[in-house]
Amino acid sequence: MKHIAEAHRYIDNAKEILRDKAHKDDKYYQDAKYVRMAGNTAYSGVLIALDELLGAKKTGRKSVEWYKEELSKIDKKILNSFNIAYEALHLVMGYDGVLSAKIAAVGLEEAETIINWVETKQEVN
Numbered sequence: 001m002k003h004i005a006e007a008h009r010y011i012d013n014a015k016e017i018l019r020d021k022a023h024k025d026d027k028y029y030q031d032a033k034y035v036r037m038a039g040n041t042a043y044s045g046v047l048i049a050l051d052e053l054l055g056a057k058k059t060g061r062k063s064v065e066w067y068k069e070e071l072s073k074i075d076k077k078i079l080n081s082f083n084i085a086y087e088a089l090h091l092v093m094g095y096d097g098v099l100s101a102k103i104a105a106v107g108l109e110e111a112e113t114i115i116n117w118v119e120t121k122q123e124v125n
Contacts, residue, residue: 001122003052007115010045011108014038024101032097038104039093042111046085049118064090078117085110 017038022029029035047067054070064086071079088107092098 001119003048004115004119004122007045007049007052007118010041010048011111011115014042014045014111015108017041018101018104022099027101028099029101029104030099032099035093035099035104036095036097039089039107042108043085043089043094046082046089046111046114049115050082053118053121075117078114081110081113081117085114 015038017034018024018029022031022034022038024030050067050071051062054067057066067082068079071082085107088103089111092103093107
């Protein structure tokens, strides 16, 4: 459960970065640097939570394809959430620095969905 708390902290940090540094004006953030930082921070939180549940990969480094394959074996709905979080947080925000507050909100919502799902799965096991 320590890793789940850490994952939630990453999401909180991403929200703080957006709120305090990206400077939202109407529907858009004003600073792509901080949007990138927030997206990468939130995506890292997702990976921390998933690593807690999925464990180590047998060989080599984990990739997005590995996460997708592992999640597809467990829960297709959470795989959809992961795909959206990956696109919104890692690619659109983290790489492209897209300034849309709606995209950030969707990505953060999916990240929280994944983290809460992992937390629930751990409580059951």
